[in-house]
Amino acid sequence: MPMIRSAGKRLRSRAETFLRQWWGPNLTWWDFATVGAPSPRFDVIPGDPLARLGLSADELEDADGPVRFRGTCRYLNAASAVVSHSVDDTTEWLPVCLDVMDRYGIKSTVFVVTQREPLMSRLWPRLRQAIADGHEIGSHSRGHPCRVPDSLPFCLGRFTIDEIEGSREDILRNSGQPHVWSWAYPCGNCADRKFAQRKIARAHYVAGRAYPCELQNRHAVPDLQDYDSNPYAARYTQIVQKGYSKFDSKGRKVAILGRTDPAALNGKFDEVVAAGGIYSFVSHPQMLDYGADGFYERHLAHIGGRADLWYVPMGPLYAFRTLSMETKVRQLRSTSAAARFAVYNALDPKIYNGSITLEFETGAPVTALADGRKLAEHGSGPVTRWDGAYIRSAGKNLLVTVRPNTLLEFRFPE
Numbered sequence: 557m558p559m560i561r562s563a564g565k566r567l568r569s570r571a572e573t574f575l576r577q578w579w580g581p582n583l584t585w586w587d588f589a590t591v592g593a594p595s596p597r598f599d600v601i602p603g604d605p606l607a608r609l610g611l612s613a614d615e616l617e618d619a620d621g622p623v624r625f626r627g628t629c630r631y632l633n634a635a636s637a638v639v640s641h642s643v644d645d646t647t648e649w650l651p652v653c654l655d656v657m658d659r660y661g662i663k664s665t666v667f668v669v670t671q672r673e674p675l676m677s678r679l680w681p682r683l684r685q686a687i688a689d690g691h692e693i694g695s696h697s698r699g700h701p702c703r704v705p706d707s708l709p710f711c712l713g714r715f716t717i718d719e720i721e722g723s724r725e726d727i728l729r730n731s732g733q734p735h736v737w738s739w740a741y742p743c744g745n746c747a748d749r750k751f752a753q754r755k756i757a758r759a760h761y762v763a764g765r766a767y768p769c770e771l772q773n774r775h776a777v778p779d780l781q782d783y784d785s786n787p788y789a790a791r792y793t794q795i796v797q798k799g800y801s802k803f804d805s806k807g808r809k810v811a812i813l814g815r816t817d818p819a820a821l822n823g824k825f826d827e828v829v830a831a832g833g834i835y836s837f838v839s840h841p842q843m844l845d846y847g848a849d850g851f852y853e854r855h856l857a858h859i860g861g862r863a864d865l866w867y868v869p870m871g872p873l874y875a876f877r878t879l880s881m882e883t884k885v886r887q888l889r890s891t892s893a894a895a896r897f898a899v900y901n902a903l904d905p906k907i908y909n910g911s912i913t914l915e916f917e918t919g920a921p922v923t924a925l926a927d928g929r930k931l932a933e934h935g936s937g938p939v940t941r942w943d944g945a946y947i948r949s950a951g952k953n954l955l956v957t958v959r960p961n962t963l964l965e966f967r968f969p970e
C-alpha cells in the first residue's frame with residue numbers, strides 16, 4: 557500500500573509540474589479536485605444564539621408591551637440612500653487617492669494585488685490607517701492574472717486557490733483586518749463563471765465585484781442601483797475614471813471608454829439617491845485627475861458629507877444585508893417597568909462585525925440600553941461607520957442601532 561501511495565504521489569506531483577509549466581503557474585491538484593464543489597454556508601456558528609445571551613425560549617413574550625418593535629431599517633441609522641466606492645489595483649497612486657476620499661468622507665473598498673512588490677510592502681502602513689479610518693481592504697488576487705477577453709482554459713488555469721485564498725491570507729497577515737469580505741475579479745475575468753463564483757464563496761468572501769466586459773464598454777455604466785441579486789458577480793452603478801487602452805488576447809491595442817464628465821457623473825448619483833438606492837462607483841487611482849478642479853474631486857465634493865446618507869465599503873454593506881435579514885428581534889418577559897428585547901442571530905461575529913438599525917414605537921421618552929450600557933444619541937451628520945451603537949429619535953418612534961447578539965432594554969423615566 558505505501559508503495560502504491562508514494563507512486564501515486566509522484567505521479568500527481570509530475571502532473572502538477574506539467575500543468576504549472578504549460579497552463580497556470582500556481583495550479584494545484586486541489587484546484588481540479590474542487591472544481592465542481594458546492595459552496596456551503598461558512599458564516600454561521602453552531603449552537604443556540606439565545607443560550608449564548610443567557611436566555612431560553614420560554615422567556616420570549618408574544619403579547620405587546622409598552623414598547624413595540626416595528627421592523628429593521630433598510631439602511632443603517634435609517635439613512636435615505638447609500639454611497640459605496642471601490643478602487644482597484646496596487647499602484648503608487650493609492651495613498652493620494654485615499655487622502656482625497658478622506659477629505660470628502662467617502663468610504664471605499666481598496667482592492668489590492670497582494671504580491672505586487674516592492675510597492676505592496678510600502679503601502680501596508682497606509683492601508684492599516686485606511687482601515688482605522690473606516691475603509692476596507694479587499695483582494696484583487698496575488699498577481700492579477702488577466703486576459704481580454706477571458707476563456708474557460710484561462711479561468712481554470714489562472715483563477716487558482718493560490719490567487720484567491722493566498723491573497724486573503726496576505727491581507728489578514730498584513731492588515732489586521734478581522735476578515736476579508738470582498739474580492740474583485742482582475743480585469744473582470746471569470747466573474748460570469750459559476751465555478752469561479754463558488755471558489756470565491758468557498759474562500760469565505762461575502763461579495764465578489766465584477767467589472768463587466770471592457771471591450772464592449774459594458775464596464776462604464778452597469779447601472780446597478782441596489783444590491784446585486786448575485787453577490788458573487790456584483791455589478792456597480794458607474795465608473796469614474798479616464799479612458800485607457802489595453803491589448804487584447806490577439807495583441808491588438810484597444811481603446812477603452814472612460815467617464816469623466818462631472819455633470820453626467822453627478823446626474824447618475826442624483827438619480828440613485830432620489831430613488832433611495834445604493835450608489836456604487838468604481839475607479840482606478842492611476843486613471844484619475846487629482847485636484848479640486850479635476851473630475852474626480854468635483855464628483856466626490858458633490859456626493860460626500862450628506863447628513864442623510866450612509867457611506868460604507870462594499871463588503872460590510874453586503875454583510876449588513878445578511879445581518880439585517882437574519883437577525884431576530886423578540887420581546888422578553890419583563891417584571892419591572894422596563895421593556896426588554898433579545899436581538900440575536902447565528903452568524904459568525906468575526907465576519908458580521910457590523911450593526912443594524914431597529915425601529916421601535918415607544919410612545920413616550922425612554923432610555924435605551926444595550927447589554928446594560930446606555931446608548932447615546934447619534935448627532936446630525938452622515939453615517940460613516942458600519943459598527944456603531946446609538947439611538948436616534950424619529951417622531952414618536954426610536955431608531956436603535958446596535959451590533960446584534962445583544963440584550964436591549966428600554967427604561968421609562970420614574
Ligand SMILES: [Zn+2]
Nearest residue numbers: 644645742743
Ligand atoms: Zn485590476
